[in-house]
Amino acid sequence: MSDVQVLAKRPSARELILDAALRIVREQGYSATSVDDLCRAAGVTKGAFFHHFKSKEDLAVAAAKHWTQTTEAKFARAPYHQHADALDRVMAYLDFRRGLIRGEPATFSCYAGTVVQETYQTNPLIRDACFDCVEAHAQSLEADLAEAIATHGVSETAESLALHIQAVLQGAFILSKAKNDRQIAIDSIDHLRRYFEMLFNTPNREEIPS
Amino acid sequence: MSDVQVLAKRPSARELILDAALRIVREQGYSATSVDDLCRAAGVTKGAFFHHFKSKEDLAVAAAKHWTQTTEAKFARAPYHQHADALDRVMAYLDFRRGLIRGEPATFSCYAGTVVQETYQTNPLIRDACFDCVEAHAQSLEADLAEAIATHGVSETAESLALHIQAVLQGAFILSKAKNDRQIAIDSIDHLRRYFEMLFNTPNREEIPS
């Protein structure tokens, strides 16, 4: 054994490629990213790429699952879960998402949202993998939303609200990319927050608390 | 003069290409659409393409402007302008947008939103052209929004609300594409409508009408 035994072992080519894919595809888009681009960015050869993935499409699907895993871990250890009240957790989640809008759009935008626009009609496998990403994350919010809905007598469903949050975020990312300005995304998230404040504060919503 | 003098003259290659671009690029994405694809769809040759556009990038920018023009015309003759009250016009606009969610995502989604995701970092010319599209349409709503804001004592700006509408729509399109289901987009627009209802009905919003 020539190397020192360190805990941070050199990541495999597969992991290097997947991490590179999440980064470059969010920068350039899926179609514009060539297999050579990915290999160069990951520091591996084309042989390694096609050893681990049987096609570029296969990589895109695997990267979607990888995206789900990394984001799942990120949100699992986020502080918004700490609040005792369900609605507090929901609002803290929105604030957490707001706080993530930092740096370049490529770093805070969504892999699935980027890829699905280019593939939804030509590649159902990738499209479904991308929807699974978004849906899985939305579902992770449903428990808190359902509890807040029950407590505050709101007539929306947890599923619908969770998906609407994702829609606003995706749209906010697009506007940020188009204007090359992150503030425009933050503004939309603020509008979303205000929607939730009004929806859940229920300031005698036409006297019909359902 | 050998031909009959008809009003509907054969569209030029340039127009055929631009129309084809709006259609195919929304289906396949910008990078995945080759110049040959465009020529085939438009029924013209590559020579004609490069006679009218100096590059594929040039076509993308021209198509963005073409998109602005066609949508401008479409919304100019939409019925939501008829209402006497400004807030009624705003709400009717949202309902109009809701009603446009028909058929395939490629037919109701936005050229600019699709293209900008693939080009925002690699091609500033295209990115700016796409933002101009979105901004121009958002600005067309600002007069009605400003009037409704003034009448109802709302503390948001017309610009911010107009852009938020566009963000929600863009996000709704993405979710529709991902789920391959237009209802998910309609649901988000319904949430947006509810936000506007609550924002403008001002049911003693914490007693601070600004």
Add this chain to the structure above:
DNA sequence: GACAACATACCAACCGGTTGGTAGTTCCCC
């Protein structure tokens, strides 16, 4: 020595773009 994990070299198809050309129209000078 078997097998996974890579690396090297290569391929046909396709990519955006260029070429040299033609048909028709417009313009201008006589």
Add this chain to the structure above:
DNA sequence: GGGGAACTACCAACCGGTTGGTATGTTGTC
């Protein structure tokens, strides 16, 4: 009003580079 130069609109064939993918090694490990 006739002729020709200049111009626009378009076309088919072609070009070098890049594409996703493959075939065939080589290397390290159990």
